[in-house]
Amino acid sequence: MLPRLKALFALVAAALLAQSAHAAPEKRKVIIDDDGFGLMQVMLLSSPEVEVLGLTTVSGNAWANRNTAQALRGLEWIGRSDVPVVPGATFPLLNSEVATERWEQQHGPLVFKGAFMKRWVEDTQQAPPPYHGPFDAVDLPGGNPTTHPADEIAANFLIRMVHKYPGQITIVACGPMTNLALAQRLDPAFAGLARELVYMGGSLNPRQVLDNRAAADFAREFVNNPRREFNIRFDPEAASIMARAPWRKITMVPVDPSTATQLSPALIARLAKAARPGVDRFVKALAPGFPLWDEIAAAVWLDPALVKTQRRLWIDFDSQQGAGYGDTLSWDQAYHPGMGEQAQDVVLAIDVPGLETMLTRLVGK
Template identity: 65%
Template sequence: MRLLSIILVVLLSVSAVQAQDNRRKVIIDDEGFALMHLMLLQAPDVDVLGITTVSGNVWANRATAMALRGLEIAGRTDVPVVQGATYPLLNSEKLTDRWEALYGKLTWKGAWMKQWVEPTQQSTPPYFGPDDPVHLPEGDPTTKPADEIAANFLIRMVRRYPGEVTIIACGPLTNLALAQRLDPAFAALARELVYMGGSLNPRQTLDNVSAEQFAREFVNTPRREFNMRFDPEAASIVSRSPWRKITIVPVDPSTDTQRTRALLDRMAKAAPPTLATYIGAMEPGFPLWDEIAAGVWLDPGMISRREMLFIDYNTQFGPGYGDMLSWHRDYRPDLGEQPAEVVRTIDTKRLEALMVRLMGERRKAD
């Protein structure tokens, strides 16, 4: 009987190890910490190898602090945070000021944002410099980032797990471009790239002022989107790198979505107490940009319309700087553009249901 018990324990241990090994490996490359990160961290079949940070909505040092603190709140300090690029490859705050003087005002400038051009319901974020001390409203992290550069970490992980690592990028693509330039085999060694960025021809579909305020950015400039506009040169490098598979979530499907107070309350109710407080404090009124990227990777069945296109980004310093460029196969310039599955529409209710369900996964595991 004792021998049988020992054998059973061994078999269960082997089964647990196999289950761990079968989890899908992912690296999150982003400029902060939000619901998208929680979705991937909570998913039981996902192994988050690390979070790499980059400047975009905020500077990289602030994004790193936000990720560290978010992981502490989520009880996932086992996940390393690796700080990445502070500056875009070529673009800069001064260049953006010069561009605006020539071609008009940008709706959102991320870390360079000082005020909205016109009144909006969304709060105006405080302005910081790239080296300013970081103090977060939710408390400063006690954990520290990994002693490594994000581009090197990305290369190291795809070389450790060739063909297994998905990279989900929801900010500017600077880290990925640097990794590709450092190691030309980088993109081909990854399993796939999923990123939120670019814009084709979004149309406002929700009948409320809050969402409309964000859609106004695309009325006259439908091909411009912040992540790619912040570092167009990086976006172009990544678009022409030899990935095995690329999935792009442009702005277009996000106009059907919104981070409403009701959705946040549903998620908070499903989450454990520490996460519930964190989720409940989030500001409502934003589309679910990054959450779509995580959602379509976790559940591709929520994609209701997709299109295969060849994608690049405009790197000429003119009125279309950073705009998304797209072609069907026979019309592409053939300068290295890669085919990408572009998500056009999704099942919004299915995404929201997934978000709520995932918030309860950790409680079940406990």
């Protein structure tokens, strides 16, 4: 009997090894921290390689309550209401609407102010932004969500998740950094427990690449202010806390690579044709003309081969209340001041056709 038992055990062991060899790889865990809901979320939610643990919302393009509602409705439209939406910070750490208006009186109007925006300074192709207060009732064009946000705040959710999955979670942040700063201040271990941070924000020296009116509109503010970008300018103190936190790895996607991209009518039509049911409704509602800011961040995380040019830089952001408030600060290794700023992989150019191909593939899954 003994030889037969040994043979049986050997067969079982071989079967288990074969099963393990062919087992599906573990999905990459991610939390999306953002001030809206767009193609970036659809990309990550559609990837078979990714497990989205939650969407955390923050004020930026609009107030947090509207962004939370948009995220809930977006998930409903694409059939992913299983993913929790966790409300985040309503106000920046120190910056405010009044402080921004006072700053503009001294230093000139900002091109875009997000939730603080009441009118465009110059004529533009985009419609005048609707103005809302931070606690106004939300009534979204096209209907409100029927689902509800999680009964938790974003900073606590972020902390809880990195402790539950230490070293496993990527945070993709494409809005102001308020939630991340709050989490870091509440728990100094927070950033170090994450696997990595990928964020869209900051600006080094972007230039107009595409030759059309929409591209010119978005590139014009960088001619005289190449270091200013909205996600950082909305909450510079939070951005500086984020940049100095001890992340294991940081990938920065500044404005620079986005000026070579555009959500053109032709691209929207291509995506709509490829989109699966539910996602097609979302795609058809997209406004054309915008650069693919957040989509670049998702794409280079999903496939780093899309990066054509990047630099290793030490990054911080100006939190002094002067003309450069919110501007991006950068140094090569030999020159950074050693005040806690961290080394970051800064994406400067990407494979644009590759990005568009990835978008088309993911909306169709």
